[in-house]
Amino acid sequence: GAGVSQSPRYKVAKRGQDVALRCDPISGHVSLFWYQQALGQGPEFLTYFQNEAQLDKSGLPSDRFFAERPEGSVSTLKIQRTQQEDSAVYLCASSLLDRVGNEQFFGPGTRLTVL
Amino acid sequence: GQNIDQPTEMTATEGAIVQINCTYQTSGFNGLFWYQQHAGEAPTFLSYNVLDGLEEKGRFSSFLSRSKGYSYLLLKELQMKDSASYLCAVRDHNNAGNMLTFGGGTRLMVKP
Numbered sequence: 187g188a189g190v191s192q193s194p195r196y197k198v199a200k201r202g203q204d205v206a207l208r209c210d211p212i213s214g215h216v217s218l219f220w221y222q223q224a225l226g227q228g229p230e231f232l233t234y235f236q237n238e239a240q241l242d243k244s245g246l247p248s249d250r251f252f253a254e255r256p257e258g259s260v261s262t263l264k265i266q267r268t269q270q271e272d273s274a275v276y277l278c279a280s281s282l283l284d285r286v287g288n289e290q291f292f293g294p295g296t297r298l299t300v301l
Numbered sequence: 302g303q304n305i306d307q308p309t310e311m312t313a314t315e316g317a318i319v320q321i322n323c324t325y326q327t328s329g330f331n332g333l334f335w336y337q338q339h340a341g342e343a344p345t346f347l348s349y350n351v352l353d354g355l356e357e358k359g360r361f362s363s364f365l366s367r368s369k370g371y372s373y374l375l376l377k378e379l380q381m382k383d384s385a386s387y388l389c390a391v392r393d394h395n396n397a398g399n400m401l402t403f404g405g406g407t408r409l410m411v412k413p
Contacts, residue, residue, distance in 0.1 A: 190343070219400060228305075228388050228403030229344070242400065278345070279400060288399060289334065292343040 188212070190238040190293035192278050195246045197266045198299045206298045207263045208258060211280030218261050219252050219290060220253055305404035308391050312410045313379055321374045321407045323389030331394040334401060335363050335374045339385045347374070347387075376409075384411045 189244050191210045199205050211218050217236055221229035222245075231245040237258035246253070250268075255261040264270055278291040304326040313319040325333070333352040334346035348356055350365035362375040363385060374387055386408045390401035 214331075217399065221403075226408075228406045229401075231402065234400050242396070254381045289346040289349065290401065292336075292345070292400070294341075294343045297384075 190240070190280055192276075192293040192296050194204075195294060195298060195301075196297050196299075200301055201270060202221065202267050204264065204266045205268055205298065207265075209261045209263070209278030209280075209293060211259065211261070211278070212282075212291055213259075215280035215282055215291075216258075217283070217288075217290075218248050218255060219281075220261070220263050222247075223275040224289045225274075228268070230287050232263070245265065252268055261285045265298075266300075267271055270300050273298055273300045303386045305402060306390055307387075307393055307404040307407045309405065310337050310410070312412060313376075315379055315381060315411055316412050318375065319379060319409065321376075321387050321389075321409065323372045323374070323404055325370050325372070325389070325391045325404075327370075327391050327393045329394040329396075330370075330391065331399075332392040333365055333372050334390045334392070335361075336388040336390060338388055338406065340385075342360075344388055344394075345349075349385060357401050379411050381411050381413070384409060 220232040235241040235255045250266045251270040252264045275295040277295045278293045281288045281290045307323045335347040338344040348363035355364045360377045386406040388406045389404040
């Protein structure tokens with residue numbers, strides 16, 4: 187079956203522009219995560235959804251970052267007034283249930299470059 | 302919070318064995334994962350340990366010692382396609398959901 191998909195794969199934005207990044211998780215997966223990965227670093231947690239509920243947004247770096255999953259499936263990460271430090275790969279991951287040991291399946295990421 | 306350390310880079314020869322170490326500090330350990338990530342691609346799941354000991358899966362094995370806060374990933378019979386970054390990630394039951402805290406990754410280069 188299909189894995190996690192993300193779009194766009196690449197996004198170039200001018201500083202100050204708003205962007206929206208989309209994640210389509212694996213069908214039926216309850217949990218959805220967003221991570222930010224800087225070049226040469228490991229992914230860093232941004233936010234977590236269980237179905238449509240955003241249960242943890244402690245990793246969002248500022249109030250310019252906003253995520254939603256209104257119907258418990260597709261999720262959108264929005265970044266307002268982008269800054270150069272927002273340049274990174276944004277990874278989405280989903281897992282079947284919120285249980286110990288359930289692996290997370292990652293999408294290919296969206297590479298955001300802010301000029 | 303969690304502190305996860307792993308070497309930044311390693312080099313090994315095709316056909317050899319390599320061990321990638323990971324040390325962690327966490328207050329509510331609830332499992333350790335290893336992921337492989339090729340450049341520009343998604344991380345893919347390799348292994349999961351929650352109890353002490355060795356988990357073997359083909360050419361890859363992962364070991365965990367909870368008392369030492371230590372894990373390693375062992376890759377045998379290295380192939381050129383094993384050149385990638387290897388990410389150690391820890392789950393903490395104090396965190397909502399099963400979010401993972403990742404180390405910085407170990408970039409492995411396999412040479413002929």
